[in-house]
Amino acid sequence: MCCSSSIARDKATMGEPEAFDISAVKGMKFFDPHVHMTSRTTDDYQAMADAGVVALIEPAFWLGQPRTGLDSFRDYYSSLIGWERFRSSQFGIKHYCTIGLNSREANNESLAEQVMEILPLFIYKEGVVGIGEIGFDDQTAAEEKYYRLQLELAKEAGLPVQVHTPHRDKKKGTQRSMDIALEHGLDPYQVIIDHNNEETVKEVLDRGFFAAFTIYPFTKMGNERMVEIVKQYGAERIMVNSAADWGISDPLAVPKTAALMKMRGLSDQDIELVTYRNAITAFAQSGQIDEADFNAQADLTEKFEGNTILRGGQQPRPDKSSIIIS
Amino acid sequence: MNAVKEIIWSVINNNINLEAEKWLEDFKQSPDQSLQVAKVFVMLPRKTGKLSVAINEDQQKALDTAGYGYIRNWTIDRLSRVWLLSNLSLPDKEQLYSTLERLFLSAEVNEAVALYSALPFLPYPEIWVKRCAEGIRSNIGSVLEAIMENNPYPAAYLDEAAWNQLVLKAFFTEKNIKLIVGLDERANLQLALTLVDYAKERWAAGRQVNLQLWRMVGRFINAEIFEDLKIGLQHYDKTEQRAIALAVAESECQPAKDYINTFPELKLALADGSLNWNSL
Numbered sequence: 259m260c261c262s263s264s265i266a267r268d269k270a271t272m273g274e275p276e277a278f279d280i281s282a283v284k285g286m287k288f289f290d291p292h293v294h295m296t297s298r299t300t301d302d303y304q305a306m307a308d309a310g311v312v313a314l315i316e317p318a319f320w321l322g323q324p325r326t327g328l329d330s331f332r333d334y335y336s337s338l339i340g341w342e343r344f345r346s347s348q349f350g351i352k353h354y355c356t357i358g359l360n361s362r363e364a365n366n367e368s369l370a371e372q373v374m375e376i377l378p379l380f381i382y383k384e385g386v387v388g389i390g391e392i393g394f395d396d397q398t399a400a401e402e403k404y405y406r407l408q409l410e411l412a413k414e415a416g417l418p419v420q421v422h423t424p425h426r427d428k429k430k431g432t433q434r435s436m437d438i439a440l441e442h443g444l445d446p447y448q449v450i451i452d453h454n455n456e457e458t459v460k461e462v463l464d465r466g467f468f469a470a471f472t473i474y475p476f477t478k479m480g481n482e483r484m485v486e487i488v489k490q491y492g493a494e495r496i497m498v499n500s501a502a503d504w505g506i507s508d509p510l511a512v513p514k515t516a517a518l519m520k521m522r523g524l525s526d527q528d529i530e531l532v533t534y535r536n537a538i539t540a541f542a543q544s545g546q547i548d549e550a551d552f553n554a555q556a557d558l559t560e561k562f563e564g565n566t567i568l569r570g571g572q573q574p575r576p577d578k579s580s581i582i583i584s
Numbered sequence: 585m586n587a588v589k590e591i592i593w594s595v596i597n598n599n600i601n602l603e604a605e606k607w608l609e610d611f612k613q614s615p616d617q618s619l620q621v622a623k624v625f626v627m628l629p630r631k632t633g634k635l636s637v638a639i640n641e642d643q644q645k646a647l648d649t650a651g652y653g654y655i656r657n658w659t660i661d662r663l664s665r666v667w668l669l670s671n672l673s674l675p676d677k678e679q680l681y682s683t684l685e686r687l688f689l690s691a692e693v694n695e696a697v698a699l700y701s702a703l704p705f706l707p708y709p710e711i712w713v714k715r716c717a718e719g720i721r722s723n724i725g726s727v728l729e730a731i732m733e734n735n736p737y738p739a740a741y742l743d744e745a746a747w748n749q750l751v752l753k754a755f756f757t758e759k760n761i762k763l764i765v766g767l768d769e770r771a772n773l774q775l776a777l778t779l780v781d782y783a784k785e786r787w788a789a790g791r792q793v794n795l796q797l798w799r800m801v802g803r804f805i806n807a808e809i810f811e812d813l814k815i816g817l818q819h820y821d822k823t824e825q826r827a828i829a830l831a832v833a834e835s836e837c838q839p840a841k842d843y844i845n846t847f848p849e850l851k852l853a854l855a856d857g858s859l860n861w862n863s864l
C-alpha cells in the first residue's frame with residue numbers, strides 16, 4: 259500500500275520547500291562544533307561554506323546501526339582523521355573531530371573493551387580536539403562504566419570532553435553526567451555538555467560547564483527557542499551546533515540561527531560568541547585549533563607560486579540551476 | 585644518504601627550539617625505539633610546530649646537488665617526521681616493516697603525507713613497493729601529491745604496472761605532471777597506448793587534454809597511434825597541435841613527421857626550436 263496516489267509528494271505532510279536568506283549574516287564566519295559530515299553530501303559542504311561555516315567538529319558517534327567488530331571502529335576513526343578531513347578541505351572547511359566510544363555501543367561490552375584499547379592510538383592525532391561524543395543514552399551500568407573510563411582518558415590526555423546527553427530522561431541524565439565528570443576531577447570548563455534545552459541549561463551554566471545546544475528540526479531545539487535562551491542567560495559558555503547526521507537535520511543550523519538572532523535583535527558580539535568563538539575557546543583547550551588554519555585556502559596560491567593548478571584538490575562548483583550537466 | 589640526512593638534521597635544527605631538539609635526540613638515543621616510535625611520530629607537530637622550513641643557501645645548494653632540493657617546500661613537522669623515520673634503529677628489516685605498516689594503517693592526513701614522503705629515505709627500498717602502490721590508490725589529494733610529485737622513490741622502484749597507474753592517476757587527479765620524477769626515463773609503450781586512449785576519451789567528452797601527456801607518447805608513436813594523433817591535429821586547438829608536433833618530433837615514425845610538415849606553422853615552430861615541454 260505504498261505511494262499509489264501520485265508521484266507528487268504529499269505537500270500537506272512534507273511541507274513546501276523554503277528558501278533561506280543568508281544576507282542578514284553575510285560576511286560572518288561560523289564554527290559548527292557538532293556535525294556528522296560522514297553522513298552528508300557534497301552539496302551540504304558547499305552550502306555550509308557558502309553560508310560562512312569555516313570550521314567544524316565531527317564527533318565520533320553511532321552510524322545508525324551497530325558495528326559488529328573492532329575493525330569497523332578502527333576504520334571509522336581513521337576516516338574521521340583521513341578521508342572526511344580531506345573531503346571537507348575540498349570545500350575550504352577546516353575539519354576537526356572528537357574521538358570516543360558512544361553510549362549506545364558501550365552496551366556491547368566485549369566489543370567496548372576492545373575499542374577502549376585502540377582509543378589511545380587516535381586521541382593524540384592532529385586535529386583531535388576532544389573525547390566525544392560520550393555519555394548516556396539508556397543510562398545503563400555499562401554506559402556508565404565506559405563513560406567513566408573515557409573521562410579518565412580525557413584527563414590523562416588533557417583533552418576537552420564532549421558529552422552527549424540522553425533524549426529520554428534528559429534532565430536526570432544530564433545531572434548524572436555532570437556529577438560523574440566532577441567526581442573524576444575534571445574541570446567543568448573542559449567539559450561541553452551537549453543537546454541542552456530549557457530544562458537543563460541553568461544548572462549546566464551554574465556549575466561552570468559549557469552548554470551546547472543542538473538546533474535540530476522536530477526533536478531537539480528550535481532556533482526561536484534558542485534566541486530566547488540567549489536573551490535570558492547571555493552568551494557566556496553557550497554554543498549552538500547542528501548535529502546534522504543521517505536523520506532529517508540541517509547542516510546550516512548554525513548560520514540560520516545566527517541570522518535569526520540578528521533579526522531578533524541580539525548583538526553581533528553575542529551572536530559571534532554562540533556561533534563561533536565559544537566553541538573555539540572550549541575545544542582549543544586541546545591545543546589543536548589554530549584559527550590561522552581556517553583560511554589555509556587563501557594562501558594556497560602563494561605557497562605554490564607559479565602553479566596554476568588548484569591545489570589541495572579543491573572542488574569546482576557545478577551550475578545547479580542548469581538542466582545541463584557537463 | 586647519510587650526508588643528506590645530516591643536512592636535513594641541520595635544517596631541522598635551525599627550525600625548532602631547544603626543547604624539541606632535545607626531545608628528538610632523546611628518542612634517537614633511546615635503547616628501545618619500537619615502544620615509543622608511534623607516540624613520538626604522532627605527537628611530533630606539537631613539539632616542532634608546523635611552519636614552513638627556512639633553509640639557508642649552503643643547505644639549499646647541498647640538497648639541490650643531492651637531488652632533494654624540493655624539501656624547501658615542506659613544513660617542519662613533515663621534514664622532522666621524515667628524518668625520524670629514516671633514522672629509526674630497529675633490530676631488523678621485519679620489525680622496521682611492521683612498525684611502519686602500523687603507522688600507515690592509523691595515519692591521519694599529514695601523517696600519511698610524511699610517511700610517503702619518507703619512502704626515498706628508508707632502508708631496504710624493495711620492501712616498500714607494495715605500500716607505495718597502495719598509496720597511489722588513495723583519493724586524498726595531499727597524499728597523492730606526496731607520492732607523485734618530487735618523490736624519487738616511485739620511478740626508482742615501482743614495477744611498470746604500478747608506475748603507469750601513478751602517471752595515469754596523476755592526470756586524472758590533475759596533479760602537476762612536471763613534478764613527477766623520472767617521467768621521461770620511465771616512459772613505455774603500454775603507458776603511451778593507455779594515455780592516447782585517455783586523450784580520445786577526453787576529446788569525446790569535449791574536454792581538454794593535459795599537454796604533458798604527449799611527452800610520454802612521442803617515442804612510441806606507431807602506425808596505430810599516428811591515426812589517433814591525426815584526429816587531434818585536425819580538430820583541436822593550436823596548443824594541443826604544438827604538443828602533438830613536439831611528440832612527433834621525438835618519434836621515429838616517418839609518416840607522422842611528414843604529416844606534421846604539411847602544417848606550415850608547426851613545421852616552423854619545430855624548425856626554430858622554440859617548442860619544448862617546459863614552455864608548453
Ligand SMILES: [Zn+2]
Pocket residue numbers: 292294317319391501
Ligand atoms: Zn552527534
